[in-house]
Amino acid sequence: VFTDAAWNSSTAEAGLGWIIEDGTSFSHHTATSALVDSPLLAKTLAVLTAMNSALSNGIDSIAVLSDSQVLINTIKKKIMKLEIFGVLSDIYCLTTSFKSISFNFIPRLENVRADSAAKQALWTLNPT
Secondary structure, X not given: OEEEEXXXXXXXXXXXXXXXXXXXXXXXXXXXXXXXXXHHHHHHHHHHHHHHHHHHOOOOEEEEEEOOHHHHHHHHOOOOOHHHHHHHHHHHHHHHHOOEEEXXXXXXXXXXXXXXXHHHHHHHHOOO
């Protein structure tokens, strides 16, 4: 599951994008969120939303991919950053719902589809 987010600092809104890929096909997914205080929070919300989406689609084994090295390291080391504390807690709890889950950093160039989906979602909030 490729994840990304786009954040608008002036409106505190975020577009969330994730791509579920199973080796033979893929599907694009988007969501939006309000009252988002930082790009890191936006990317953390994208991971949580993608995890919930995977479970809703009956997927119980996933690799969560993000181009945010800070976020991936935080999740892997189970660090509780104050800025994203609540969402991190939800992610940590949700991991027990999967048979297998991993969190991996990928370069931005390998995450262009999720990035595009996130930007598209953000654009729908203020299309002018």
